[in-house]
Amino acid sequence: MDDLGSLGSGEKAALVILAFLQADCRTSAYGEELLSLGKDFNLTRDVHSPGDLLEDGDLETDGHVTSCITAALSDMQPSVELQWPRNHAEAADLQQIAEGLREIADQLERRVVAEATLNLSRNISASPSEEWKDHLAWEVDRVMKSGVGLEHLPQERVIAALTLTLVKGVCEQTPRLLRTLFNAVLQYFNPETAR
Template sequence: MDNGDEGLDPITPLVFLSFLQHQSGRNEELTSELDALARQLKLTTDINCNGVDGDAEEDGELQTDGHFCYNPRDHVRDLQPAWPADEDVLRNVAAGLIEIADQLENRMVAQAAENLINKLQSSPLQQWKRHLSEEVDRMLKAGLEPWLEQLPRERMVLVLTMTLVKTVCERVPRLLQGLFSSALQCMVTLTAR
């Protein structure tokens, strides 16, 4: 799965997924879409044993090229920062973002979600990132609650993007796969400004 996450650390998609899973049990179709996305993320982080769960044991067998299985990351693992693969840590980070998102003005998010749904349903996938960015920018310019304006811009953008995506996907779950990828791309772009 290409998350378009170049520029993002490998944990951001997992935190975003945890954020979206919060209280999604009420919508069976969304839960099914989130489960499929979780399986895809697990596959992409585990590929070649060098993702978040990269502790696969070597079996000592020769590979088709005649060499033993070797992962150079095994030798530099102690030098690399450890990513918090613990699901409890991911849930705690997502819970903090959820707390902020819960305080957003529902009317503003509902209108932005409706605008975004209409645009996404009549646009090709390649334009979804642009539409999402425009709606997040529109919400930022619309004037936020004073307490939200005190947050760092990066956190505001992440919370608004995640909240908007969650609201859209709760209404139209089939948009999750494409919108998740577009949102990751959008987060890189919007937080870099």
């Protein structure tokens, strides 16, 4: 799916996908799978490593202020974060893409996602993982053909948001499917980047 060409490399696509999937994580098992997946793809880093914190609470080069507040809040923050590109403009662009996809997904969820998620979950549970990408593509195509009422938005973004919403819905119910579906999405978006 070359429609997300602005993402360029597979690593950038994986980063946007993971950022999308991490938003509003509702279950701890799903959250643990996301953290593990991020580590395996080298898309996360430990935010509490000694090299990231400065003793005097100064401003770091990435714009974060460190102080005793960081330590006090550490139990409320995840222990890892996504590794966005060092180029702040590029990182902001990728974050904006992920946020835009989440906004579209919110509109989709209110309209059609529950039924499509159930269909996808049923189809992948009855078939080998090599066919999951095809099931995912078929369900996205079916929903898009039925009309989602978002014709005013760029359709490649609607397709991406729908795809990621379906994957998130299935994986929130069955977290162990995350890795295989993540790879299916990478292959669906850009076949030469799948791992």
